[in-house]
Structure formats: structure tokens, C-alpha cells
Amino acid sequence: MNTDFDLVVVGAGINGAGIARDAAMRGLKVLLIDKGDVGGGTSAGSTRLIHGGLRYLEHFEFGLVRESLRERETLLRIAPHLVRPLAITIPIYKHSRRGRATIRAGMVAYDLLSWGKSLPRHRMRSAKETLREMPRLNPEGLVGSAVYFDAQVEFAERLVVENVLAAIEHGATVLTYTRVTQFEAEGERIKGVQFVTHQNEADRARSKFVINAAGPWVDRLLEASGARSQRLIGGTKGSHIVVAPFAGAPESAVYLEAVSDRRPFFIIPWNGNYLIGTTDVRFEGDPDRVCAEEWEVDYLISETNRAFPQAELNPGRVLYTYSGVRPLPFTTDHDAQSITRRHFLREHPRLKNLVSVVGGKLTTYRSLAEECVDLVLRKLGQGFTRSETGEVPLPGALDFYPSNPPERWLRIYGSQGKEVGELAKRLNTDELAAEIVFAFEREFATTLADCFLRRTMIGLNADRGLGQLEAAAAVGRRFLGWSEERARREVESYRQEISGRVGCGFHDPQ
Numbered sequence: 382m383n384t385d386f387d388l389v390v391v392g393a394g395i396n397g398a399g400i401a402r403d404a405a406m407r408g409l410k411v412l413l414i415d416k417g418d419v420g421g422g423t424s425a426g427s428t429r430l431i432h433g434g435l436r437y438l439e440h441f442e443f444g445l446v447r448e449s450l451r452e453r454e455t456l457l458r459i460a461p462h463l464v465r466p467l468a469i470t471i472p473i474y475k476h477s478r479r480g481r482a483t484i485r486a487g488m489v490a491y492d493l494l495s496w497g498k499s500l501p502r503h504r505m506r507s508a509k510e511t512l513r514e515m516p517r518l519n520p521e522g523l524v525g526s527a528v529y530f531d532a533q534v535e536f537a538e539r540l541v542v543e544n545v546l547a548a549i550e551h552g553a554t555v556l557t558y559t560r561v562t563q564f565e566a567e568g569e570r571i572k573g574v575q576f577v578t579h580q581n582e583a584d585r586a587r588s589k590f591v592i593n594a595a596g597p598w599v600d601r602l603l604e605a606s607g608a609r610s611q612r613l614i615g616g617t618k619g620s621h622i623v624v625a626p627f628a629g630a631p632e633s634a635v636y637l638e639a640v641s642d643r644r645p646f647f648i649i650p651w652n653g654n655y656l657i658g659t660t661d662v663r664f665e666g667d668p669d670r671v672c673a674e675e676w677e678v679d680y681l682i683s684e685t686n687r688a689f690p691q692a693e694l695n696p697g698r699v700l701y702t703y704s705g706v707r708p709l710p711f712t713t714d715h716d717a718q719s720i721t722r723r724h725f726l727r728e729h730p731r732l733k734n735l736v737s738v739v740g741g742k743l744t745t746y747r748s749l750a751e752e753c754v755d756l757v758l759r760k761l762g763q764g765f766t767r768s769e770t771g772e773v774p775l776p777g778a779l780d781f782y783p784s785n786p787p788e789r790w791l792r793i794y795g796s797q798g799k800e801v802g803e804l805a806k807r808l809n810t811d812e813l814a815a816e817i818v819f820a821f822e823r824e825f826a827t828t829l830a831d832c833f834l835r836r837t838m839i840g841l842n843a844d845r846g847l848g849q850l851e852a853a854a855a856v857g858r859r860f861l862g863w864s865e866e867r868a869r870r871e872v873e874s875y876r877q878e879i880s881g882r883v884g885c886g887f888h889d890p891q
């Protein structure tokens with residue numbers, strides 16, 4: 382590439398996307414590169430909560446909880462179409478590890494740490510009140526519950542896409558399906574990166590600074606590119622199952638303690654179905670091949686059946702599964718749950734002006750990005766400009782978010798939904814066709830999988846969008862100039878992507 386960049390960001394998950402947006406808004410010349418599509422890694426494998434992390438209080442991570450709660454408030458403000466309040470019930474049983482007094486103490490601390498918040502405070506309920514609200518919850522041994530508020534980003538993928546769109550608006554260049562293979566250095570100072578494009582062409586980009594935001598691939602990138610470094614990431618895998626509304630299903634989210642191993646897990650109404658998860662196990666494999674194993678599915682099913690005995694779920698009722706690898710800091714600690722969820726920015730003494738991002742949550746991506754770009758500006762000795770990412774709304778933000786029932790377009794595109802509607806009129810076509818054309822022409826989708834899984838979100842429907850696949854291919858032929866061969870290839874690789882990456886195969890739709 383002929384351009385000289387100030388900053389190359391490797392990895393367009395939520396962290397890389399947030400860093401690119403912040404840096405571009407502060408006037409840096411930014412190149413954002415991902416080996417796949419944006420938001421296709423861990424950020425799509427999360428539980429989709431924008432939360433303070435009630436559980437972290439037990440590990441005395443007050444700073445992290447406070448930061449997360451502040452960021453929760455910021456995201457509710459700058460992305461109200463994507464991040465919305467979520468009421469969560471914690472049932473308390475006689476046999477629960479945490480009794481009523483402990484839960485109440487946690488709730489009070491959580492409320493105190495979120496001072497200045499817009500969400501309601503917690504409430505404690507008796508067993509009777511709990512069952513009135515959630516009549517099909519297992520009543521055996523129930524002593525009461527706590528109800529508190531956090532937030533949910535229904536489509537975390539869209540949060541990534543909108544950060545990237547904002548970065549592009551501010552002049553950033555984005556390359557997807559481009560793998561960084563090597564760092565270039567002059568002496569001990571980084572000078573840029575080498576990469577291979579999806580057409581298998583090798584190229585390079587010069588840059589004054591490089592951020593390795595490759596999530597669970599951080600060490601692999603350092604290794605492949607010859608930057609000698611100690612191990613930074615010690616990932617843990619988490620899997621989810623998605624099921625259709627079931628008998629006795631709760632109308633709001635529930636945070637439960639699994640009876641079999643006393644781990645916490647969520648049952649959350651999500652996208653017209655239920656999202657249930659997650660597990661938390663050490664993962665040493667290839668993050669590209671992460672998937673839900675049979676035991677994880679069985680575990681989530683049996684715990685749900687225990688909590689809601691009428692559910693009678695079985696593996697055949699699972700619509701699909703998805704998993705991700707938490708890019709947690711490497712430690713020899715054996716208890717996966719006790720590993721800190723804080724993030725660290727690691728400099729590399731042997732390669733100056735390279736920083737690797739370790740850890741981080743969806744919730745704190747914006748503050749992580751701000752901290753990262755502050756560091757870059759300091760190191761580059763360029764004039765310091767303050768980050769405005771906490772004040773400037775994301776591209777689809779709405780002034781007013783209508784509650785109940787939010788139209789699908791508003792939930793996905795926010796204010797940009799108007800443009801999709803106008804496109805449908807202009808092309809004299811239906812909504813599906815307009816959304817697909819919009820994804821390719823306005824939101825830099827390059828494959829049908831990008832379009833279904835990370836733009837229109839059709840791929841997260843109960844049937845994974847398979848019912849609309851052929852129609853989508855026809856839209857490609859009619860409006861996007863696809864040959865018959867290209868349309869066939871797109872359909873084929875979409876099927877492959879959902880069966881290869883999103884599950885181990887045994888629960889995938891046919």
C-alpha cells in the first residue's frame with residue numbers, strides 16, 4: 382500500500398473496531414485489518430450482556446465493576462438502538478451457595494458502584510412474589526429472589542460494525558479477509574505490517590504504531606510475526622445454546638446457580654428465542670475451531686430443565702449453539718472463573734510502538750480503546766486530543782428509542798433503518814432485497830455470510846436464515862451483479878460457515 386499510516390490495528394473485533402474509531406476521530410490515519418469479517422471472532426461468541434459483572438464483586442474487583450457500570454451507562458447513551466436495559470432475576474434457594482444476605486449485600490454494592498445510573502435500583506422479593514412474576518420457576522426450596530438491571534446488546538456484531546462505520550466516516554481504511562503475517566521493524570522500532578489478502582496477494586503497510594487486537598489469537602500473531610514475547614493469553618471457552626420459547630419459559634432474564642457444579646449461568650430472552658449460557662473451561666486449541674461440545678449442551682439443557690421443570694428440553698430442541706474463547710490474561714490459576722476480566726495493554730520492549738491488547742469485555746471496549754489511543758498519542762509525541770467516543774453517538778443512534786414492540790429494522794439499524802426503507806422504494810423491491818443490497822453497498826459486506834451473520838442478522842434467526850438463502854442468492858444476481866457461479870459459491874460457503882464455526886456439527890441445522 383502506498384499510504385503511510387499512523388496506526389495499524391490488527392483485529393476488527395469489538396476492541397480493534399473501538400480503537401480504530403477512537404483513533405480516527407482523534408485525527409490519526411488508521412488502517413484496520415482482519416483475517417475474516419469484522420466482528421466474526423469472540424465478539425460474536427459472547428453472552429451479549431453489557432454488565433458491571435456482579436460476580437466480580439466476589440473477587441473484590443471493585444475498579445473493574447465501577448468502570449464497567451460507567452461504560453454500561455455510556456453505551457446506553459451512545460447506542461440506544463443496540464444496547465438496551467435488561468431486568469435480571471436471581472432466584473435464591475435454600476441450597477444456594479450465596480444466601481439472601483449475601484445476595485442483598487452484593488446488590489447494595491452494585492447499586493452503590495453505579496451511582497449516577499439511569500437504570501432502576503435492585504429489589505428483593507419473597508418466594509411468593511418471585512413465583513407470581515415467574516410462575517414456572519422451580520419452587521422447591523425457593524426462599525426469594527433479587528431483581529436488578531443490567532443491559533443487553535442483542536446484536537454485538539452490529540456494535541462492531543457501527544464502530545467500524547464510524548471509523549470509516551473519519552477516514553480509516555478497512556481491509557477484511559486479510560491476514561497479517563509479519564511485523565516489519567527497523568532495529569527495535571516497528572515500521573509496519575505484512576499481510577496476505579483474500580486473493581492470496583502479499584502486500585505491506587507502513588505505520589508508526591501497531592496494535593495487536595487479535596483477541597484469543599494475540600499470541601499466535603506474535604509468534605507468527607516473529608515478535609518474541611512471553612505467553613499473554615490463557616483463554617477459556619464458553620458455549621451457549623439457543624432454543625425456541627419453551628413451556629414455562631420466563632418472560633425476563635434469569636441468572637441461576639447450576640445445581641451440578643454451582644457455577645452461574647443465564648437464561649435470557651433473545652431475538653425471539655432463548656439464549657442459555659455459558660460454560661467456562663480452559664481452552665488450548667485453535668480459536669478458529671471453537672465449538673460447543675456435547676457435554677456442554679447437555680449441561681445447559683439439564684440445568685435449564687431443573688430451573689424450569691416444564692421445559693423438558695432435549696438436544697433435539699436446540700436450534701443452534703455458538704461458542705467463543707475469552708481472551709483472558711495467561712495465568713497458572715486453575716479456577717477459570719477466578720481469572721480477572723480486567724484488560725491490560727502490553728508493550729513489547731524488543732519491538733517499540735507495538736502494543737498487544739490482553740483481555741477486555743464487550744462492555745468496556747470503549748474505555749479500553751480510549752486508554753489505548755491515549756497511549757499511542759503519548760508514544761508518538763503527537764499533540765494530545767481528548768477522546769470524544771463517550772459523547773458522540775454511534776451512526777445508527779436514535780434520539781428516541783420506542784419501547785415495545787421495537788420494529789426489527791430499528792433494533793438492527795437504528796436511524797439508518799430509514800435508508801434501508803428508502804432503498805427498498807428506490808429499487809422497487811422487498812425488505813430482504815433492500816437489506817442485502819444495503820449490507821454490500823453501504824456496510825462493506827463482501828460475502829453472504831457477512832450479510833446474514835453480521836449485518837442483517839438474519840443468520841441468527843431460528844433457522845439460521847436457511848429459509849431465505851436462495852432468495853438472497855437471487856438478490857445477489859439481480860442487484861449485485863453476481864454470476865450464477867458466484868451465487869452458488871456464496872450459498873455453499875454460508876452453509877459451511879454456519880456448520881463449521883458455530884457448532885461442532887451435531888446440533889447444526891441441515
Ligand SMILES: Cc1cc2nc3c(=O)[nH]c(=O)nc-3n(C[C@H](O)[C@H](O)[C@H](O)COP(=O)(O)OP(=O)(O)OC[C@H]3O[C@@H](n4cnc5c(N)ncnc54)[C@H](O)[C@@H]3O)c2cc1C
Pocket residue numbers: 391392393394395396397398414415416417418419420421422423424425426427428429430431432559560561562594595596597598602617618619620659704705706707708738740741742743744745
Ligand atoms: C463465552 C463468552 C461470553 C462472553 N460474554 C460477555 C458478556 O456477556 N459481556 C461482555 O462484556 N463480554 C463478554 N465476553 C467477552 C468479550 O466477548 C470479549 O472479551 C471481546 O469480544 C473480545 O473482543 P476482541 O476484539 O478483543 O477479540 P475478537 O472479537 O476475537 O477479535 C479479534 C479479531 O482478530 C482477528 N485476527 C486474529 N488474527 C489475525 C491476523 N493474523 N490478522 C488479521 N486479523 C486477525 C480475528 O479474526 C478477530 O476478528 C464473553 C466472551 C466469551 C468467549
